[in-house]
Amino acid sequence: MLVQGERSVDALAAATELSIANASQHLHVLAGARLVESRREAQRVLYRLADPSVEALWQTLRLTAEQRLAELDAVAREYLVHRDELEPIDRIELTKRMRAGSVTLIDVRPVEEFAQGHLPGAISVPLDELRTWAKRAPKRKQVVAYCRGPYCVWALEAVEILADQGIHAARLEEGVGEWRTAGLPIETERSAS
Numbered sequence: 001m002l003v004q005g006e007r008s009v010d011a012l013a014a015a016t017e018l019s020i021a022n023a024s025q026h027l028h029v030l031a032g033a034r035l036v037e038s039r040r041e042a043q044r045v046l047y048r049l050a051d052p053s054v055e056a057l058w059q060t061l062r063l064t065a066e067q068r069l070a071e072l073d074a075v076a077r078e079y080l081v082h083r084d085e086l087e088p089i090d091r092i093e094l095t096k097r098m099r100a101g102s103v104t105l106i107d108v109r110p111v112e113e114f115a116q117g118h119l120p121g122a123i124s125v126p127l128d129e130l131r132t133w134a135k136r137a138p139k140r141k142q143v144v145a146y147c148r149g150p151y152c153v154w155a156l157e158a159v160e161i162l163a164d165q166g167i168h169a170a171r172l173e174e175g176v177g178e179w180r181t182a183g184l185p186i187e188t189e190r191s192a193s
Helices: 009-016 020-032 052-068 070-079 091-100 111-116 127-134 154-164 176-181
Strands: 036-041 044-049 103-107 142-146 169-172
Touching (some): 020 036, 020 044, 044 052, 052 176, 091 142, 142 154, 154 169
Parallel strands (some): 142 169
């Protein structure tokens, strides 16, 4: 969750379905290991990853688990039921299509996550607003949806919703974290305006 951006303990607890006390304990351990840092904003304490190397560590750990644990693939396939049926697009192809102007890139994560960092040229269309957005979506361009990364189901759901609306859609398996770790630029609301 912290790869997506800075969060308070209560926001992390809600997003991960942990108690505030449990989330706080996890953050305390991560802070003790110097993997996260915090800052105070009025009465709230906001946590973030300590630096880009922590994000790279997370990506490496996930990749190692994917390569070494055969059961992880089986669990992921069961969890992400139709993953292979929905057209995926990789970052190289997305970049080509973005330069050509042949796709509309949508970020289906919550608005707060989009504001903290998103792929260049993306527009924020949280999943709960997608059906309304689809009514005015460009019909002649393919829509590419992305969310939090390869294990996030929101991009899959977005592609299914868009397909039901007659819109040609694909999903980007990567999220902001993978994009940033690859050394590619990320925009924030400040940098985009």
